[in-house]
Amino acid sequence: MKMILTIAWRNIWRHPGRSGVLIAAIIAGLWAGVVTVGTMNGLLHQRVNYLIESEITHLQVHHPEFLTERRPADTLSSTAALFRFLDEDSRVQAWAPRVLADAMLQSPVKTSGVRVRGLDPQREINTTTFHERVTEGSYLNTEGIRNPVLLGEALLEQHRLRIGNRIVLTFETAEGELTSAAFNIVGQFRSASTEYDETTVLVRASDLARHLSEVPLYHEAGVLLYDIDDAPALAEALNAAFPEIRAQTWTEISPELSTLVQLGGLMLYIVTMIIMLALAFGILNTMLMALFERMREIGMLLSIGMSRVRIFMMIVLEAVLLTLTGAAAGFALALLSIRHFSASGINFEMFAEGTAELGWDHLVFPILSTGEFVSIGLIVIFVTLLASLYPAIKATKTSVIQ
Amino acid sequence: MSIVKTSSLSKIYNPDTVPVHALKDVSVSFEKGEFTTIVGPSGSGKTTLLNMLGGLDKPTSGTVEVDGNNITGMKDSALIDFRLQNIGFVFQHYNLIPVFTALENVSFIMLLRNRSKAEMDERAKALLEAVGLGDRFDARPKQLSGGQQQRVAVARALASGPKFILADEPTANLDSASAMNLLDIMEKMNREQNITFIFSTHDQRVIDRARRVVTMVDGAIHSDERVGEAVNG
Ligand SMILES: Nc1ncnc2c1ncn2[C@@H]1O[C@H](COP(=O)(O)OP(=O)(O)OP(=O)(O)O)[C@@H](O)[C@H]1O
Ligand SMILES: [Mg+2]
DSSP, rough: OOHHHHHHHHHHHTTHHHHHHHHHHHHHHHHHHHHHHHHHHHHHHHHHHHIIIIISSSEEEOOOHHHHHTTTOOOOSSSSHHHHHHHHHHHHHEEEEEEEEEEEEOOOOOOOEEEEEOOHHHHHHHHOOOOOOOOEEOOTTTTTTSSEEEEEEHHHTTTOOOOOEEEEEEEOOSOOEEEEEEEEEEEOOSSOOOHHHHHHHEEEHHHHHHHHHHOOSEEEEEEEEESSHHHHHHHHHHHHHHHTTTEEHHHHHHHHHHHHHHHHHHHHHHHHHHHHHHHHHHHHHHEEEEEEEEOOOOHHHHHHHHHHHHHHHHHHHHHHHHHHHHHHHHHHHHHHHHHHHHHHHHOOOOGHHHHTTTTSSEEEEOHHHHHHHHHHHHHHHHHHHHHHHHHHHHHTTOOOOO | OEEEEEEEEEEEOOOOOEEEEEEEEEEEEETTEEEEEEEETTTSSHHHHHHHTTTTSSSSSSEEEEEEEEEETOHHHHHHHHHHHHHEEEOSSSSSSSOHHHHHHHHHHHHTTTTOHHHHHHHHHHHHHHHTTTTTTOOOOOSSOOHHHHHHHHHHHHHHSSEEEEEESSTTTHHHHHHHHHHHHHHHHHHHHHOOOEEEEEOHHHHHSSEEEEEEEEEEEEEEEEEEETOOO
């Protein structure tokens, strides 16, 4: 076996050019593939994490019809018991109640439809990271200013507004009447999504609730868990304990997010397939070429008594060693690149305009799990074995007579 | 008892298209310790006969017996192993594994027979020394002259301890000095270790060194002469 290994290894270097090209191609292919997939993964991960951390949280509670109908009157009931439950459950890290409304925003320039998010600033800071997106001014916890409001930079620009200006929001009350109120701009934010910035304004939950109803009300509670994987269990517990509300995990709240995660898997699959196909053809081609040149030599080996099984192993080993050399270098390079970029991030700043438009961050930290790494490695070996099968079988059919 | 023997051996190439009668009813026997050359004009069937003796090709009819074993009916895989255990080969070219050193080429055949490493190394070195290549253990075939390569091939053929060695025109690619040198070595092996050689050639000076000359014409044995005193009768 060791002898066959030696002969296979040295055979590879009989044509350093030819083998070198294939090895270089394997290195380049694997490196590009792994880095692409890692970047894709990182991008998706970041997107998902960003949305979860900045706003969605792991779990949300609503009136069962609120998400579909968005009626101001579809509020959370038995909030006292519900909030106590959230305070007492050990899986919950933090939670924030929210008052939500659709409104018309009027400025001297124009009118636009916006979504108003009424937040409890202190709880929100404990639960989400959105306050980090405030680029100027302060979050809603400023004292002394009546009805503070935060606008996205894009919306401010559209309305040619700035901090200190006043806007009028008109919305429907819980009783179904229209009401207007003036709000003072105390700050601006820029999220990863321009669309979000153009359509979202943030106010205090207490201010918004006061305008919507005589009694305190909440439409939503966002719940941050210590472990995201506890979300389904906690949702179940909440739904069992409070039949009049509906608790949903982030995958249910935002199915497009889980689709995104699956998309990442699909990307991995497609890129892997393409690389493997190229690998298979490269191996097949190189091994067949090597075989045709070596017909006489193989005939000689058969003549002097090398068994066909050993000839077969020699060819397969040759292909595997060839691939392993390339794959080892390719993986090492990919690993280094991913290590490097997962610390510093890949800067897509030159496309930042476009990426922000789509809701992506411009600094991407590639991610590739050990499992994905190992499975790509195993697939490479498997594909090589498969691709070397035909040349190897052909080699065993070589005739002895030269 | 003969070491290898054919009975009514016939070989027809391309029986269905353009039949070529390469061997016609050849019955010949070779004894242990003989130093035989097979001669004859080009196309007379020398290579075909040697291939049959070595179990490299199947006859159309007739049998080949090696040391009492009929190899004609053997399955391919059994035959490969039989060759490994019983027969040494020296070819005109493509004899050696180009990526192996001289020493590795010789040890290789013993490795195929699963010999122990220590035994193998020692024997391979001794054989290379015997063929005058004691100083070229680590040379690759490319770094050796044609004659040196053929000497490695002889050492390799001997390494597995075969019953006899077949060599099809082993000197055809060599200049006459190298050819004579190779013959010297073969002769010495034959004389000192009683190794049986059967080789073909076109070279009169090589023919002169043989002690038995089998002449083929048109696929049949035309004459079979013993010259000089035969070793071990
Ligand atoms: N594989 C083959 N297919 C068809 N015909 C063949 C084949 N091998 C040999 N022959 C024919 O069989 C006959 C004997 O060939 P062989 O090679 O045995 O001759 P030879 O005596 O070795 O000749 P040379 O001295 O040129 O080597 C020739 O007519 C040759 O053309
Ligand atoms: Mg011939």
